[in-house]
Each structure stands twice: as structure tokens, then as C-alpha cells.
Amino acid sequence: MIEHFDMSLVDWSRAQFALTAIYHWIFVPLTLGLSFLIAIMETIYVRTGNEEWKRLTRFWMTLFGINFAIGIATGIILEFEFGTNWSNYSWFVGDIFGTPLAIEGILAFFLESTFVAVMFFGWNKVSKKFHLTSTWLVAVGANLSALWILVANAWMQNPVGMTFNPDTARNEMVSFWAVLFNPVAVDKFLHTIFSGFLLASIFVLGISTWFLLKKREGWIAKRSILIAAIFGLISSLTVVFTGDNSAKTISSVQPVKFAAMEAHYYGSENVGLTAFGVLKRSGKKIGDKEIMDFAFRIRIPGFLSIMTGGDKNTYVPGIEDLVYGKEDSRQILSVADKIRQGVFARDVLNHYKKAIMVNDTGQIRVIKNEYFQDKKFLNENFRYFGYASLMKPEDAVPNVALSFYSFHLMVILGFFFILLFIVSVFLLMKGSIAKHRWFLWIALLSIPLAYIASEAGWVLAEAGRQPWIIQDLMPVTRAVSQISASSVMTTFILFAILFTALLIAEVSIMLRQINTGPKHSEDKL
Amino acid sequence: MTTMISYVFLQHYWWMIISLLAGLLVFLMFVQGGQSMIFSLPGNETQKKMIVNAMGRKWEFTFTTLVTFGGAFFASFPLFYATSFGGAYWVWIAILFSFLIQAVAYEYRSKPANVFGQKTFDIFLLLNGALGPFLIGTAVATFFTGSNFSLDYMNSVKWGTGWHGLEALLDTRNIALGLAVLFLARTNGLLYILNTVDDNDLSARSVKRLVLNAVCFLVFFLFFLITLMLSAGLTFTGGTPGIVVEHYKYLHNFLHMPAVFIIFLAGVIAVLAGIGITIFKGSRKGIWYTGAGTIVTVFALFLVAGFNNSTFYPSVSNFGSSLTIYNASSSYFTLKTMMYVSFIIPFVAAYIWYAWKEINKKKITSEEMNEVDHLY
Numbered sequence: 001m002i003e004h005f006d007m008s009l010v011d012w013s014r015a016q017f018a019l020t021a022i023y024h025w026i027f028v029p030l031t032l033g034l035s036f037l038i039a040i041m042e043t044i045y046v047r048t049g050n051e052e053w054k055r056l057t058r059f060w061m062t063l064f065g066i067n068f069a070i071g072i073a074t075g076i077i078l079e080f081e082f083g084t085n086w087s088n089y090s091w092f093v094g095d096i097f098g099t100p101l102a103i104e105g106i107l108a109f110f111l112e113s114t115f116v117a118v119m120f121f122g123w124n125k126v127s128k129k130f131h132l133t134s135t136w137l138v139a140v141g142a143n144l145s146a147l148w149i150l151v152a153n154a155w156m157q158n159p160v161g162m163t164f165n166p167d168t169a170r171n172e173m174v175s176f177w178a179v180l181f182n183p184v185a186v187d188k189f190l191h192t193i194f195s196g197f198l199l200a201s202i203f204v205l206g207i208s209t210w211f212l213l214k215k216r217e218g219w220i221a222k223r224s225i226l227i228a229a230i231f232g233l234i235s236s237l238t239v240v241f242t243g244d245n246s247a248k249t250i251s252s253v254q255p256v257k258f259a260a261m262e263a264h265y266y267g268s269e270n271v272g273l274t275a276f277g278v279l280k281r282s283g284k285k286i287g288d289k290e291i292m293d294f295a296f297r298i299r300i301p302g303f304l305s306i307m308t309g310g311d312k313n314t315y316v317p318g319i320e321d322l323v324y325g326k327e328d329s330r331q332i333l334s335v336a337d338k339i340r341q342g343v344f345a346r347d348v349l350n351h352y353k354k355a356i357m358v359n360d361t362g363q364i365r366v367i368k369n370e371y372f373q374d375k376k377f378l379n380e381n382f383r384y385f386g387y388a389s390l391m392k393p394e395d396a397v398p399n400v401a402l403s404f405y406s407f408h409l410m411v412i413l414g415f416f417f418i419l420l421f422i423v424s425v426f427l428l429m430k431g432s433i434a435k436h437r438w439f440l441w442i443a444l445l446s447i448p449l450a451y452i453a454s455e456a457g458w459v460l461a462e463a464g465r466q467p468w469i470i471q472d473l474m475p476v477t478r479a480v481s482q483i484s485a486s487s488v489m490t491t492f493i494l495f496a497i498l499f500t501a502l503l504i505a506e507v508s509i510m511l512r513q514i515n516t517g518p519k520h521s522e523d524k525l
Numbered sequence: 526m527t528t529m530i531s532y533v534f535l536q537h538y539w540w541m542i543i544s545l546l547a548g549l550l551v552f553l554m555f556v557q558g559g560q561s562m563i564f565s566l567p568g569n570e571t572q573k574k575m576i577v578n579a580m581g582r583k584w585e586f587t588f589t590t591l592v593t594f595g596g597a598f599f600a601s602f603p604l605f606y607a608t609s610f611g612g613a614y615w616v617w618i619a620i621l622f623s624f625l626i627q628a629v630a631y632e633y634r635s636k637p638a639n640v641f642g643q644k645t646f647d648i649f650l651l652l653n654g655a656l657g658p659f660l661i662g663t664a665v666a667t668f669f670t671g672s673n674f675s676l677d678y679m680n681s682v683k684w685g686t687g688w689h690g691l692e693a694l695l696d697t698r699n700i701a702l703g704l705a706v707l708f709l710a711r712t713n714g715l716l717y718i719l720n721t722v723d724d725n726d727l728s729a730r731s732v733k734r735l736v737l738n739a740v741c742f743l744v745f746f747l748f749f750l751i752t753l754m755l756s757a758g759l760t761f762t763g764g765t766p767g768i769v770v771e772h773y774k775y776l777h778n779f780l781h782m783p784a785v786f787i788i789f790l791a792g793v794i795a796v797l798a799g800i801g802i803t804i805f806k807g808s809r810k811g812i813w814y815t816g817a818g819t820i821v822t823v824f825a826l827f828l829v830a831g832f833n834n835s836t837f838y839p840s841v842s843n844f845g846s847s848l849t850i851y852n853a854s855s856s857y858f859t860l861k862t863m864m865y866v867s868f869i870i871p872f873v874a875a876y877i878w879y880a881w882k883e884i885n886k887k888k889i890t891s892e893e894m895n896e897v898d899h900l901y
Contacts, residue, residue, distance in 0.1 A: 083610025125884055
């Protein structure tokens with residue numbers, strides 16, 4: 001996401017937002033998944049009355065609490081940075097983007113924060129059933145909050161359900177349901193929360209295998225592994241399914257991102273999917289951007305065509321086609337044409353605003369009727385409004401290497417996790433999991449891999465969308481707040497120091513709590 | 526039904542929701558008020574622990590209300606969100622920093638291996654406790670006193686000074702409201718401790734400090750209120766020029782909206798009643814009067830800022846750029862959609878009340894500080 005660390009305002013603003021988002025996303029997926037795992041564990045405790053299950057639940061709940069607080073803290077920064085660093089964007093889309101954010105607060109955050117207090121402090125104050133209900137509501141609240149922010153993010157990837165109002169110079173919502181059920185939103189929500197479940201499962205699995213390696217907490221470790229492995233296996237299979245859907249949607253709404261994910265430069269039929277690949281510089285260029293070639297790759301023949309269109313004869317456009325266009329039956333509009341369309345739309349808007357300033361009512365009426373109420377103008381020109389701000393066609397291409405590697409790293413790790421969960425269940429059923437130390441080590445070392453995969457997904461989503469903050473409508477360069485670059489640089493450094501310090505404290509506390517283990521909780525009861 | 530709902534009604538409705546959230550936020554800042562006294566109020570470590578745990582069990586409500594306040598502002602008045610946050614950058618960043626360190630401080634302060642030591646996290650709580658209410662109060666004061674900004678024809682904000690919001694600290698009226706909010710938060714914090722913590726010595730200490738904090742609150746609040754009533758404000762005329770200076774604007778607002786004035790007066794009386802019954806009658810229920818009074822008073826003050834054709838975010842350098850509930854709001858469709866969403870608020874309030882009651886039905890005692898394993 002951070003491609004150039006120069007002193008420009010846009011780059012520092014991007015760096016600050018990326019920094020906050022990356023730190024925030026270290027904590028959120030664990031909250032999403034661990035909340036459900038805890039709820040399942042507590043349900044078993046309430047149903048069986050076995051105090052060991054209570055001990056187990058409370059142990060994971062302690063780790064949940066450590067992670068939860070810092071997730072909330074970084075979340076508030078992220079929400080307000082939309083305003084502080086991207087004020088032009090906030091106005092341009094606030095009418096649409098603000099709604100999910102407000103609903104998130106009213107509907108989800110209060111649910112989460114109200115019942116998390118009961119969950120932590122209510123063990124001896126409320127009934128078992130009320131406590132269990134609170135734990136489930138925390139899980140529901142946490143995941144509901146993810147829904148609304150992902151709906152907002154999906155809209156940035158695929159703006160739907162709105163129209164441009166020239167009087168207010170912004171996009172305005174015309175269909176809430178179109179925004180909520182945006183195909184990108186549905187895929188993104190399911191893919192993201194299940195990837196959170198997956199990460200939390202690996203977290204529980206890895207820590208439990210560490211207990212087995214240390215030959216302690218056997219009862220708790222094995223039961224935690226069982227729940228995490230089953231929950232994780234279901235989640236990882238769902239992640240594959242939703243990921244596939246997500247990729248199909250991207251291929252139609254963000255074709256350049258899709259081509260960059262595969263480093264696919266030249267369109268053709270029967271295109272293979274790269275299962276594994278290493279990129280190298282080709283020496284050729286698209287504009288001023290280097291074309292990447294493969295030093296090595298393993299391909300699944302025809303699979304990319306099948307994935308996007310259902311059969312291997314499907315034509316998959318490459319980056320070059322999408323930049324320079326294709327005037328055959330495929331009719332791919334070049335970026336240069338889109339820039340022309342966008343410039344025309346921008347000029348019309350400028351004329352309209354000038355007419356308003358001088359109160360030229362005749363001109364206002366003419367422009368409004370001839371352009372802004374004309375579907376052809378909106379479909380052929382205004383949809384490319386953002387292109388007016390691009391300097392050259394190649395600017396529409398994101399960082400291919402970053403998109404390619406983040407995508408493939410995520411996918412490869414995703415399939416590895418499926419295998420990990422299958423082996424966990426198998427060894428547990430055989431009753432020999434504690435004897436296979438090699439496996440216990442692999443499970444433990446998989447914890448950081450889950451975080452890498454999770455962050456890689458967001459790097460792809462956000463870096464792959466560049467140069468847009470809102471696909472085709474607004475580039476990031478136009479969205480930034482007009483403050484000095486040195487101010488943003490200063491706050492970037494302050495946030496970087498503070499986030500890092502808090503992360504160090506979080507990891508240190510977490511490791512101590514894990515090392516202390518669940519017995520400690522019982523001793524203090 | 527929907528055809529009867531006008532755009533103007535929705536703009537007023539959403540300003541009322543914002544005002545209500547603001548009232549709730551200021552009340553819930555009793556958490557910050559309590560935090561600001563964690564070094565000065567307790568007589569020993571156990572008392573400090575009880576104060577931290579009393580506040581710590583509610584910090585997320587304040588945090589969530591702040592997030593919702595921001596989200597609701599973004600959704601209903603996005604031009605304010607874009608203008609104020611993007612322009613008064615340093616004030617909002619300072620507020621964010623103070624809340625960032627609060628969230629983790631509770632969870633980490635007493636945990637072993639927290640790297641920086643308990644004292645560091647306690648200082649974080651103190652900083653958030655003092656700076657959070659003061660800065661929010663100062664920022665809100667600019668809703669009346671104005672800021673130095675202008676908007677271009679695409680509504681992009683250009684801030685008039687390189688201080689990006691910090692210049693608000695040069696206006697005594699802003700400082701006065703900031704301090705009033707801080708001392709109100711401390712007053713409410715003390716009243717909450719009296720209501721929640723069962724410890725005679727701590728209670729006696731709290732009552733003693735209550736007098737000083739309540740007096741400070743009253744002095745700064747009255748200073749702000751009197752200067753506000755005597756000062757000029759901007760009025761949206763709907764004609765040309767669109768925005769003009771009106772002398773005694775906010776006094777006129779009270780006179781033109783007697784219902785708002787009565788609500789405001791009732792709020793102030795409730796605040797004073799809560800303080801009074803605690804000091805003079807030894808009651809421990811003062812927080813409910815003062816809390817309700819805080820919500821109502823802030824609610825009325827926000828209505829004064831936004832209703833009666835006022836500019837709720839005045840520009841002192843370019844009157845035409847000032848924000849009103851008319852020019853800063855979301856579209857009719859969005860406000861209407863969100864109005865339906867807002868109908869869920871009573872349900873949210875009901876479950877918060879229930880959960881709050883369940884958790885608070887047993888007072889915090891020194892014994893509990895040695896029994897429970899999830900302690901701050």
C-alpha cells in the first residue's frame with residue numbers, strides 16, 4: 001500500500017491510514033473468531049456443568065480481553081481518520097458511507113460494549129444463562145460491526161445505489177438495499193469474517209499445541225484443539241468458497257485489479273491460473289511502469305478462464321487491454337477514452353458550478369436538463385468522473401507485484417490451513433496428537449502465518465484498488481485533506497511509535513498469560 | 526406517512542439525535558472525570574483499585590458513544606465531518622490520542638509483563654481523564670465561537686491558520702467550556718464513585734472533593750454561558766446575503782425557543798440538585814440527578830447551536846462558508862433511511878439499562894478486589 005515514502009501529503013496520508021489499518025487488522029480477526037469459540041466453549045460448560053469447561057472458557061476469555069481493548073483503540077482512530085485525512089472524500093461520499101458507519105455504532109458497537117462488560121465482570125453477578133447469552137451477543141455484536149464497515153468498504157470497491165447531485169457536488173444514496181446487498185459487500189463480509197474465524201482457530205490450535213509440547217494442560221489443550229480444528233476446518237472451506245466468489249466479482253467490477261492479482265498483462269482465451277509464481281522484471285514497459293514477467297510459475301491450465309466465465313474459452317482481458325482498450329467485439333474502452341469522458345463530465349460540472357455562482361438560472365436549467373438528468377451522460381461520462389484526475393492512462397494500473405504476491409500468499413496459506421485442520425482432526429481422533437511433536441510445532445508456528453495471510457488479503461483489497469479511493473469516481477489524490485505534509489508526517493510517526501509500543505505490551509502480556517495458563521484463573525477464584 | 530416527512534423535519538430530527546448523543550457522551554465522561562483523580566482521590570492502593578474498577582467497567586460505554594457520535598455526525602451532517610475533522614486536524618488528533626491510550630490502559634495496567642509498568646498506564650488514564658473532556662469541551666465551544674475556515678465551490682475546506690484547530694485554545698470562551706466540561710466530568714465521576722463503591726473513607730474523600738469540583742464547574746460554566754448570551758452569532762436568512770451577524774443571537778435563540786430554554790433550565794436544576802442532595806443530605810443517588818441533568822443541559826445547548834436558523838459551525842473568516850443543519854446535512858433519502866434505523870435506539874437503551882443494572886446491583890467493595898480474577 002505504501003509505495004513511495006516521499007514527503008508529499010498524499011503519500012503521508014496514505015501511509016498513516018495504511019499504518020492504522022494494518023495495526024487494527026492485527027487485532028480484529030482474532031476478536032471476530034475467538035468470540036464465537038468462547039461462546040461455544042461456554043455453551044458446553046452451561047450444558048454439562050463441568051467446571052473444567054468453565055476454566056477453559058475463562059482462559060480464552062482472558063486472552064480475548066487483552067486483544068479486544070487494543071482492537072477498539074485502533075478502530076476509533078481509523079473511523080476518525082476518514083475525516084482528518086480524507087476530508088474531500090468524506091464529503092463526496094458521506095451521504096452513503098456515513099450510514100453504515102452510524103448503523104455500526106448504534107446497532108453493533110453498543111451490543112458489543114454492553115455485553116462485554118457482563119461477559120468479563122458478570123460471572124458472579126448474573127445467572128449462568130444470562131452470562132452465556134451475553135457471551136453470544138458479544139460475538140454477534142463484533143461480527144455485526146464487521147458487516148457495516150465492510151459494506152462501506154465494498155461500496156468503495158464497487159459504488160452502487162447512488163446518484164451524483166451537482167448542486168451539492170457529491171454522491172447521494174438512492175437505494176439502501178443496493179448498498180447493503182452490493183455483490184462485493186456480500187462476498188467481502190463472508191470472506192472476511194470466516195477468515196477471522198480461521199485465524200482465531202489457528203490461534204487456539206497453536207497455543208493448545210504449545211501446551212502439549214510443554215506436557216501441561218492436556219485436558220484443556222485437547223478439547224480446545226478439537227473445537228478449534230472443527231470450527232477452523234468449516235471456516236477455511238467457507239473461506240475458499242467465498243474467496244472464489246469474491247474473485248469472480250472482482251473480475252467483473254475491478255478488472256484491472258483482477259489482472260494485477262494474476263500479473264496477467266495480455267488478454268487471451270484459455271488462460272491458466274497461477275498456483276505459484278515468482279516475478280521478474282521483463283525489461284518492457286506499459287507507459288512508465290515496468291511489465292513483470294515470470295521467473296518461474298506453476299499453472300493450472302485454463303482455470304482462470306473457467307473461474308471467470310465458466311468455460312476455458314472465456315476471454316480474460318490483460319492489463320494492456322484494459323489500459324489501451326480493445327476495439328474488437330469485446331469493446332474494452334481504453335483508459336485514454338475514459339479520461340476524455342471524465343474530463344468532459346468534470347468540465348460540465350465546473351460550468352454548472354460557475355453558473356450557480358453568478359446565479360445564471362437559464363444556464364443552470366440547461367446544464368441540469370441536458371446533462372445531469374440525462375442517463376447517457378451519467379452512464380457514459382459521469383461514471384468515469386475520477387479519470388479526469390489521472391495524468392496518464394498507465395496511472396490506472398496498481399502495483400502489480402504487490403497485488404500478485406499478496407493474493408498468492410493468501411491463497412497458498414489458505415490451502416495450507418485446510419490441510420492443517422484436517423490433520424489436527426485426524427490425529428485427535430486417533431488419540432495420538434500429543435505424540436506427533438513435529439505436528440505440534442507446525443501448528444504453533446502457523447499462528448504468525450495466519451496473521452500474514454489475513455493482512456495480505458487487505459493489502460490486495462486496498463493496494464489493488466489503487467489509484468482509486470472510490471473505484472473510477474475518485475482517486476486518492478483528490479480525496480486528501482488540505483493540511484501540511486509535515487503535520488501528517490508528525491502524526492504518522494507518533495501513531496507508529498504508540499501503536500508499536502502498545503503492540504509490544506499486548507504481545508508481552510499475552511505471552512505471560514499463556515505461560516501462566518488456565519490454572520492461574522482457577523487459583524484466584 | 527413518508528410523504529408527510531419533510532427534508533427540514535429530518536434535518537431537525539437528526540440534529541436532535543446528535544444533540545442527544547452529545548448529552549449522553551458528556552454524562553458518560555464521568556469515566557474520564559474519575560480517571561483524572563486516580564492519583565489525588567484515593568487514600569490507599571485498594572481505594573485506587575476500586576476507583577479504577579468502578580470506572581473501568583463503564584469505559585466502553587463512553588468510547589462507544591464517542592464512536593457513535595462521530596458516525597452519526599458523518600452520516601447525517603457529512604460536511605461538518607469533512608470540514609471540522611479535516612480542518613481542525615490537531616485538536617481532533619489530540620482527542621484521538623487521548624482515547625487511544627485510555628482503551629488499553631484499563632486492560633493492561635494490572636496485567637503482569639505489561640512492559641511499561643502500571644504507573645505508565647495510570648498516567649495514560651490520567652491524561653485521557655483530563656485531556657479528553659477538556660479538548661472535547663473546547664472543540665464543542667467552537668460550535669458557538671466559530672473557526673477560521675472557508676469552503677470552495679466543491680465544498681473542500683481550507684483552514685485559515687496553520688495551527689489547524691489549536692488556535693481555539695486562544696479564546697477564553699472555548700477554554701471556559703473545556704474546563705466546565707472537565708469539572709462536570711469530575712463532579713459526575715465523584716458522584717458515580719459514591720453510588721457504586723462501598724467504602725466509607727473513600728466516600729468521605731469524594732464528598733470533600735465534590736464541593737471544590739462543583740464550584741469550579743459552576744464558575745466556568747457560568748462564565749461561558751454569560752459570554753455566550755451576550756455575544757453575537759451568525760444567522761442563516763435564506764435570502765441574500767445568506768448569513769448575517771445577529772447580536773445576542775444565542776439569547777434570542779432561547780427567547781424564540783422557550784421549550785428549549787425550559788429544558789435547559791430543568792437540566793441545570795437537576796445538575797445542581799444532584800450535587801446538593803449529596804453534599805447537604807448525604808445521598809448517594811446524586812449521580813442520577815446530575816447525570817440526567819447533564820444529558821438534558823447539553824442536549825438543550827446543542828439545540829441552541831443548531832436550531833432557529835443558527836450556524837452550528839460558524840466560519841469567522843468567511844460567513845458564507847458557515848455550516849447550518851440545512852447546508853451540511855445528508856440527502857433526504859439518507860436522513861429518512863437513517864431515521865428508520867434510529868427507531869432501534871429505545872431498544873438499545875433498554876438493554877443497556879438492563880445490563881448496567883445487573884452489573885451494578887452489587888456495590889464494589891475492597892473484598893471484591895481480592896476475589897474477582899478479571900480486575901483492572
